[in-house]
Amino acid sequence: MKTVLIDNSLCSLPIDERAKPGHIYRYIQALTEAGVKYIELDFRTVMKMHELPDGVNYIFRLGDPMFTELTQVFDFSYVLVTVNDMKGSINVGNTPVIFELPAMHSFSRKIIGLAQADISGPITMARYRGSYSLLDGAEASELVARAKGMTVPVDFCPMNVKKTALDTTIKLTMAGAESITLSMGRTKNYASLEEYMFTLMSVYSTLPKEFDIAALCKAAAFHKIVFGGRGGDCIGDMMRLIDYDILHLVNADSGDRVRIHVSLKDKMFLRQNYITALQLFIEEEDIPEDIAADITDAIDHFDVPIFDPALINDPKNKILN
Numbered sequence: 001m002k003t004v005l006i007d008n009s010l011c012s013l014p015i016d017e018r019a020k021p022g023h024i025y026r027y028i029q030a031l032t033e034a035g036v037k038y039i040e041l042d043f044r045t046v047m048k049m050h051e052l053p054d055g056v057n058y059i060f061r062l063g064d065p066m067f068t069e070l071t072q073v074f075d076f077s078y079v080l081v082t083v084n085d086m087k088g089s090i091n092v093g094n095t096p097v098i099f100e101l102p103a104m105h106s107f108s109r110k111i112i113g114l115a116q117a118d119i120s121g122p123i124t125m126a127r128y129r130g131s132y133s134l135l136d137g138a139e140a141s142e143l144v145a146r147a148k149g150m151t152v153p154v155d156f157c158p159m160n161v162k163k164t165a166l167d168t169t170i171k172l173t174m175a176g177a178e179s180i181t182l183s184m185g186r187t188k189n190y191a192s193l194e195e196y197m198f199t200l201m202s203v204y205s206t207l208p209k210e211f212d213i214a215a216l217c218k219a220a221a222f223h224k225i226v227f228g229g230r231g232g233d234c235i236g237d238m239m240r241l242i243d244y245d246i247l248h249l250v251n252a253d254s255g256d257r258v259r260i261h262v263s264l265k266d267k268m269f270l271r272q273n274y275i276t277a278l279q280l281f282i283e284e285e286d287i288p289e290d291i292a293a294d295i296t297d298a299i300d301h302f303d304v305p306i307f308d309p310a311l312i313n314d315p316k317n318k319i320l321n
Helices: 021-034 043-048 065-072 109-115 138-149 164-174 195-203 215-229 234-248 264-284 288-300 309-313 317-320
Strands: 006-007 037-040 057-061 079-082 095-101 123-130 154-158 179-182
Touching: 021 037, 021 043, 021 154, 021 195, 021 215, 037 234, 043 065, 057 065, 057 264, 079 234, 109 123, 123 179, 154 164, 164 195, 195 215
Parallel strands: 006 037, 006 179, 037 057, 057 079, 079 095, 095 123, 123 154, 154 179
Antiparallel strands: none
């Protein structure tokens, strides 16, 4: 898959006061293992950390020109500057810049050129952030094609005001968008990273090789600690939907059973990865008691063998796989 994923949860969600730097550190590692290529951070996260994991690409969301000196202290791949940050000249040294604009169906090279005059670092990417109306495949392809005609790569950050963020993200991915920004967790503002990966699994019948479900489950466990579980258990919700899909989904017109999007073997694989990640998390991490209780409940809920492995692996039942 050609689309690069950026996660912005560490600059868009409130970090729980009980979260330790080590939890954030391992959360970042799990996100990158799951397939995220860039982690977007803001001032709060950077100041909370003693160090950032190596081998990860970071985007620093500036927020206020007073934080520009941090670009000389940390090795950021990009600094993100928004239109609202442009209150005068911005000195980020030679650090490459992502310039964020409101989402539009047209792209202006002129605006980026005007912004470049007041920013020391080279603008090497544009981000278009906002809510899109429901797109069909042709409209998504046209939007991506226009974006690729820009002088710099374009990152799309679909917002969820119109309840289209996940749908827009999937369609832009299928159209070959160069970069997409979303957020891990159950968030009302952005497309969810978990829902994105699970939806891709149903589109492709198997998850693209760039992504790792086991690491995603581990990231979900750390997410509960870092953000205090405010967004709920998104992976658990998705697995419940898969349970329902397998057991109940029928065609509304014909009444026939709908062919399942996720094979039973994949379902068992997901379940086992989820349980294993949570069990290790409980055993190895220093976490608050209420979060530990929530995770134990999740383990109890999913640690039930719904499907008989002997039945699934029986050559006579290949149709199930």
